[in-house]
Amino acid sequence: MRLAFSKDDEAFRESIASWLAENLSGKFEKIRFRGGPGDEHMYFDERRDWEYRLADGGWTGVGWPKEHGGRGLSIEQQVIYHEEYARAGGPGRVGHIGEGLTGPMLIAFGSAEQQQRFLPQILAGKELWCQGYSEPGAGSDLANVRTKAVFDRDSDRWLITGQKIWTSLAQESDWCFVIARTDPNSRGSRGLGFFLVPMDQPGVDIRPIRQLTGTSEFNEVFFDAAACDADCIVGEPGDGWKVAMGLLGFERGVSTLGQQMLFQNEFNEIVAIAEENGAASDPTIRQRIADAHIGLRIMRYNSMRTLSGDVGDGSLEKSAMIYKLYWSTWHRNLGNLAMDVLGPEAEIAETAPYDLTRLQSLFLFTRADTIYGGTNQIQRNIIAERALGLPREPRPATD
Amino acid sequence: MDFTFTTDELELRDGAREYLRGRCTPETLRGLVESGTADLAGWPELVEMGFAGFLVPDSAGGLGMSDTAFVLLAEEAGYVAMPEPLVDVAGIAAPLLAALDSDAAAQIAAGAIRVLTSHPLNPYVNQLGTGDQVLRFSDDKVELIAAADIETTTVDSIDPLRQLAHIETAETAILAEGVEAGTLAARAALRGALFTAGELLGLTAAMIDMSRAYAVERKQFGVAIGTFQAVKHHLATAFTRLEFARPVVYRAAATLDGDERRARLAVAHAKIAAADAATGAAEAAIQVHGGIGYTFEADLHLFMKRVWALCGLWGDRHHHMRFVDSEILHGHLQTGPATTFAANGLASGQH
Structure with a gap:
């Protein structure tokens, strides 16, 4: 076990951080921290331009193999890329489905013609x-x-x-x-x-x-x-299910670390408000803030472990299985905490008609986290049946 | 000891239930949201039903009902997510004005005026309409503000059926000052928290009923999703919380006229229990509905957002929890067989 980045990795961190500082400015200033989950409808045109800017800088498909036009970064450097992107307030990527799902799916299952037809367009930010x-x-x-x-x-x-x-x-x-x-x-x-x-x-x-x-x-x-x-x-x-399930596996990749940095940003905002409005003097709020911090660290260690690679005992696959259930529940609780920190002010929207504050949107959007991409109930069934080998739940209509 | 309601109380509840469920349907609510108004313009009907003067004595033209019975009415209002300010006008302002021998109580019962409230715990006035008066509580005075004199700024609520206003300036008539004002403000807060707890019970029951219906109707894997334990248990847990919260709220209502500290403690417990039941049910209801529960078209969000708003009203969870923990740790609150129905829950010799 070696829980540190190398000198090369730190040099890489410097290069992506300075590129972001230089480029995520001017006309892109207003899309910093925007366009993430719950906010994906915002600033589309600007985020589309940002996708081109990233592509020009060679910052799309950083984890794709070089032979497919990617940057072929090591796991460590992909981690750094996602951390720095989130820290800089990099906006929600309009190309994230192509980069994170379609591309890896085609690399794994697509024909050479399909790869040549689609991958360059995804990397260039041209096709969403x-x-x-x-x-x-x-x-x-x-x-x-x-x-x-x-x-x-x-x-x-x-x-x-x-x-x-x-x-x-x-x-x-x-x-x-x-x-x-x-x-x-x-x-x-x-x-x-x-x-x-x-x-x-x-x-x-x-x-x-x-x-x-x-x-x-x-x-x-x-x-x-x-x-x-x-x-x-x-x-x-007839291969559709195999490809579809293979693709879902890509959702649990390195991008989870970037997601955790977004969580960290939300957490920081909540703590700042609690300190400002006095909620942080309430012992129960203090403990929930500490719990939220602990949960965030747990997710981080789990992701790092997952990304470090399989040691051959199948534990890796199991640690990936538990991730959705854990983060969605943690995030929903963070939404609850945000509203409790705001107290009675939680009811007041930003402006009419129905323009919610970021934390109100967070609270509402986190209600969906435990539903989309496999509900918590389905996740628990998967864990019980596949990780623990319990008998399958009766499913009358299917085989 | 008797935890049951009188036949009169239950008949009134049943009448209110039939009327409200017929009048304030989810379709009606959605219509209000789409039109951008939260006013059903149905206040005269509510007056006619006797709701406005529910707590006003017979002698002043009201029904002269008990606080306990009003909890039942608040539950029914909550069940349909009624937008009108029933708790404010009929639950808080009317009995308080009646106790002060103000003519306004009879006017409320007769439907001539509506009196809303503004309180340090609850500064925004909900559903302030033209012609409405406001009872404003502060630490050292209680004022009645006439409609014509009010200047407000409107504030948007996350609940599209609550229309909030902040009072900027107003000419006022002072009803009470000093210690008396403090007592009245505390009394208003007790009633506000108690009846809001009643509304939360109703909202909880409604969300459980909607989710039950959906779990029976929605099919996945070839069967109703309610077939699966994972779904059943969500609803069973929500229902258990609701039924455990009910006696807490009823007990608080029955305690309201007794010792002030004991009432305050009972109401704190009631608001916490009802809010916990409601937030738990809201979370379970969205989960049981799945993606549909996350849409604006489904009715559920209107109920869930009302819960969200009401949880912060008349003291949020932490406000009430602080009172409970200080009573236990510093207030010499005694528990045990001899104190179950003691006048104030304090052991003898420590009064």
Whole structure:
């Protein structure tokens, strides 16, 4: 065990920190600390420009292998990159789905042609991606996908028909990766395909969902015989579930460390308010602040351990499994703490109509943390069944 | 010892329930949110139902009901997330003005005026309409502010159905000063916290009912999601908290007219128990609803945001907890068999 960064790593820290200080200024000043979860609808155009700026500086795809155009950074340097990005107030990335999910998925499962077609565009910040997994009837039961993909021999294209939900950045995206049923007689996780579907076409209709925050980050996306070329399926028909699950694994990568730096920023803001308004003199608030700090450190150590690599006993996979449950619960409690620190002022919105303060948005958005990307209940089932080997819960409709 | 309600009280509650659930539906509430108003313009109806004069004596044209019965009414108002300021006008201002022999109590009961409140614990006035008066409490005086004299700035609440205003300047008539004013302000805070606890019980019950209905209707893995223990247990826990909070609130209501410290302690406990039940139920309800519970279109958020707002009103959790812990640690509060129904919970010889 060696819990320190090398001299090279520290030199790297200096280079990314100074690049950010130099570039995240001027017209980008106003998007510092903006556009993260709960705030993704804000300053899109500026954040799009910022994506180009990052690409020009070679700061996209830093963890991708060099042969695919990435920077091929070591785990340590990726950690440093995400830490410094969050510390500088780097805005929520409009390209994060392409960089964090589509790219690694194509590198793992895509054909050489697909990699050549899509990866450079993601790295350049030119093509943005969104995710088409959940459906109204397929939430926790994700395998219950009803969206259909039919191959049309006349046009030599796949035609996608169905409805997806909770798709963030759908209006802004050029492409959507979609799981759809290729075998109409199949059920559950069999008979699915994984498609790369262009969003700018008549068969795609996007309707924003108004959230309880009053804003709309998520959308419903309706596909009505939306077309994608024959070579826009990843793997074979029937491989969809394997690719979809493989992709979810990428969500637990190095970016969790950046997420924790955002948490640290929120935590710091809450502590500052507690000190200013006197809430910090309340013993129960003090203890909850200490608890929140401890939870943040625990997450950090767990992530570092996960990223350090497997020692061959399967413990790595288990430590990744527990992460979503832990951070979502911790973050929801942080939202509660923020409101309790504000006291009666927690009720007062910033300005009419319904413009919430950052901490109010935090409180509300953290209600969703324990739901999206696998609810806490589903996470516990996964931990119990896969990490502990308990019998599977009866699932009548699927195999 | 009798923890039950009288037939009269229960009949009044049932009448209120039927009326409110018919009149103040989630569709009505959503309509108000969309139109940007929180005023159902239904106050005359509430007056006609006897709600405005619920705590005003018969002799002044009211129903002369008890604080305990008003808790039941507040629960029903909470269950439908009623936007009107029932607790302010009928629960706090009316009985206080009646106790001061002010004509205003009879006017409230008759629907001629509405009197809202502003208090150091609760400085913003909710639902201040044209023609409304405000009873303003401060540490050393209680003032009645006439409608025409009020200048306000509006403040936005996170609850789209609460419309808040801050009173900037006003000509006032002083009702009480000095020690008497302090006593009245404390009394208003007790009633405010107690009846808000009642509203929170109602909101909690509503969120549990909505979530139960959703857990039965929503299917995943081919069955209703309520089939799964993980979902069942959320609702069972929320329901248990609610039912354990109810007697705490009822007991506080029955204690209100007795010894002041004992009442203060009981009300502190009631507000904490009801707020904990409500925040726990709000969290469980969103979790059971899943993504749909996070949308503006679903009814749930209106209830959850009301809970959020009410938890901070008339003293938040920490405010009341501080009183409870100081009574235990420094106030010589005795517990045990001989003190269960003691006049003030203090052991003999320590009065």
